[in-house]
Structure formats: C-alpha cells, structure tokens
Amino acid sequence: MTDIPNPAPDTVSFPRPLAGKRALVTGGASGIGAAVARTLADRGAHVVIADRDRDAAEQLSKEISGSSWVVDFLDPSAVSDAALAPALDGIDILVNNAGIQKVSPIEEFDPADFRRILTLMLEVPFLLIRAALPSMYAQGFGRIINVSSVHGLRASPFKSAYVTAKHGLEGLSKVTALEGGEHGVTSNCVNPGYVRTPLVEKQIADQAVVHGIPEDEVLSKIMLTESAIKRLVEPAEVASLIGWLASPDAAMVTGASYTMDGGWSAR
Numbered sequence: 594m595t596d597i598p599n600p601a602p603d604t605v606s607f608p609r610p611l612a613g614k615r616a617l618v619t620g621g622a623s624g625i626g627a628a629v630a631r632t633l634a635d636r637g638a639h640v641v642i643a644d645r646d647r648d649a650a651e652q653l654s655k656e657i658s659g660s661s662w663v664v665d666f667l668d669p670s671a672v673s674d675a676a677l678a679p680a681l682d683g684i685d686i687l688v689n690n691a692g693i694q695k696v697s698p699i700e701e702f703d704p705a706d707f708r709r710i711l712t713l714m715l716e717v718p719f720l721l722i723r724a725a726l727p728s729m730y731a732q733g734f735g736r737i738i739n740v741s742s743v744h745g746l747r748a749s750p751f752k753s754a755y756v757t758a759k760h761g762l763e764g765l766s767k768v769t770a771l772e773g774g775e776h777g778v779t780s781n782c783v784n785p786g787y788v789r790t791p792l793v794e795k796q797i798a799d800q801a802v803v804h805g806i807p808e809d810e811v812l813s814k815i816m817l818t819e820s821a822i823k824r825l826v827e828p829a830e831v832a833s834l835i836g837w838l839a840s841p842d843a844a845m846v847t848g849a850s851y852t853m854d855g856g857w858s859a860r
C-alpha cells in the first residue's frame with residue numbers, strides 16, 4: 594500500500610471529550626438548544642447560552658455552570674461586527690439553533706414575517722459563522738453545527754419561509770465545510786423531524802386551522818404521516834447527535850446532513 598501521510602487525530606473517546614472547549618448555542622434557553630447546552634456541558638465544554646429569554650437563559654446557565662448572552666438576534670445592533678467579534682472570539686463550537694415558525698399559505702404570508710424568519714434562521718447563522726471563523730482558523734480547530742430540519746431537505750405546504758431558510762442553511766453549511774476543511778473546521782447540519790418542544794406545541798393550533806382539522810388530529814394526520822416511527826423526537830436525542838458532531842470522533846465528518854426523522858426522508 595502506498596504510504597500516504599494521513600495524520601488522524603486521537604479519536605479515543607473519554608468521558609469529557611469537550612473539556613477545555615468553549616461552545617455557543619443560539620436559542621439555548623429552550624427546547625433543542627437547552628438540551629444541547631446540557632449535553633455539551635456534561636461533556637466538559639463551557640457553554641454560552643445566547644437567547645432573548647433572559648430568565649430562562651440565566652437559569653440554565655447557572656445550572657450548567659456556563660454563561661448567558663441575552664440577545665435578540667433580530668435587533669440589527671446585536672449582530673453588527675462590533676457586537677459579534679468579541680462575542681464569537683475564542684468560540685470552539687458554534688451551534689446555530691435559534692428558530693421560529695409561521696404556518697400560513699403563501700398568498701396570505703406576511704412579507705415582514707418571511708423576512709424575519711430568513712434573517713434569524715439564515716442571515717444570522719452566516720454572520721455568526723463569519724465572526725467565529727477567524728479565531729477557529731487561528732487555532733486550527735472549530736465545529737459549526739447548524740440545526741436544520743427535515744424541512745432543510747423536504748418541503749411541506751404552508752411553511753414557505755421556514756423551508757426556504759432551512760434549505761439555505763444547508764447550502765451555507767456546505768460552503769463553510771469546503772472553506773474550513775484546511776483549517777480544522779467542520780460544518781454540518783442536523784435534520785430532525787418533529788421534536789417535542791414549545792415550538793411544535795405552538796404550531797399544533799396553527800396546523801389545525803390551515804388544514805381544517807381538530808388539534809388532537811394534527812400529530813397523527815399531519816406531523817407523523819411520513820415517519821416510519823410514529824413518535825416525536827426527544828430534544829435529548831438531537832443533543833446527543835450534536836454532542837458527537839462536536840467531539841474529536843467526528844473530525845472527518847463535514848459538509849454532511851444527519852437526519853433524525855424516524856424515516857421521513859427515506860421516502
């Protein structure tokens with residue numbers, strides 16, 4: 594066999610593989626983000642919870658001995674270069690997770706809501722990645738993990754802004770992977786189906802209205818129809834995948850999109 598130099602990092606797992614790492618989780622005060630913050634902290638990282646919900650962010654950061662950054666990413670002054678450069682400097686693991694949903698047919702979709710969703714779920718991840726890369730490149734290590742969705746890979750009616758933003762995030766993640774490879778920076782998406790979080794609970798009533806069915810039929814008739822496994826994903830299951838993507842074991846995983854959708858996208 595030709596002796597091609599192929600230095601592999603030490604991939605032996607140990608209980609706290611993220612010890613010494615600094616992670617930032619947007620939307621880290623609730624749902625998937627909160628589960629991710631707990632998992633990364635369990636694995637040794639110092640976690641910064643970046644969220645507009647002050648009380649929840651401060652409470653969770655205390656619980657996991659991390660820190661909080663109370664920020665509304667839809668406030669333009671919060672995402673200026675001057676604000677982002679110090680906040681992202683020295684971050685080893687960036688989890689782009691903050692997201693919102695709006696369910697409405699295109700012809701009734703408020704353009705202001707469309708713009709808000711695109712800003713929060715596509716432009717803000719771009720700005721955060723842009724601010725995080727210089728120090729990641731300087732140290733030769735970085736993990737960008739983008740919380741996409743099965744809706745980054747598949748469409749559903751009445752979710753034009755969300756599906757558009759998540760498809761865009763898939764592209765951004767792949768470009769980041771290509772540019773970051775030679776600097777030790779990986780970038781990946783995770784693609785859950787419906788997860789048991791406040792975002793989904795809030796959506797059940799809206800789905801009932803647009804589909805014209807009772808709320809108690811939304812789960813079986815709308816949300817889980819495409820899945821082979823008929824249950825919601827748990828936030829901790831998504832967090833476990835993200836914990837692995839952040840670890841040294843995943844050093845060769847980049848530009849990928851990992852579904853956790855109970856088989857939805859197998860169709």
Ligand SMILES: NC(=O)c1ccc[n+]([C@@H]2O[C@H](COP(=O)([O-])OP(=O)(O)OC[C@H]3O[C@@H](n4cnc5c(N)ncnc54)[C@H](O)[C@@H]3O)[C@@H](O)[C@H]2O)c1
Pocket residue numbers: 619620621622623624625626643644645646664665666667689690691692693713740741742743784785786787788789790791792793
């Ligand atoms: N729940 C699901 O079924 C599901 C499925 C696939 C993907 N996702 C994605 O997972 C991510 C998290 O969703 P979730 O279900 O945990 O939602 P969630 O509503 O439980 O949590 C979202 C968090 O983001 C924060 N946030 C929202 N807007 C913000 C802003 N402008 N600035 C700062 N923080 C803000 C909220 O305060 C909240 O803490 C989203 O990107 C979502 O698209 C969710």
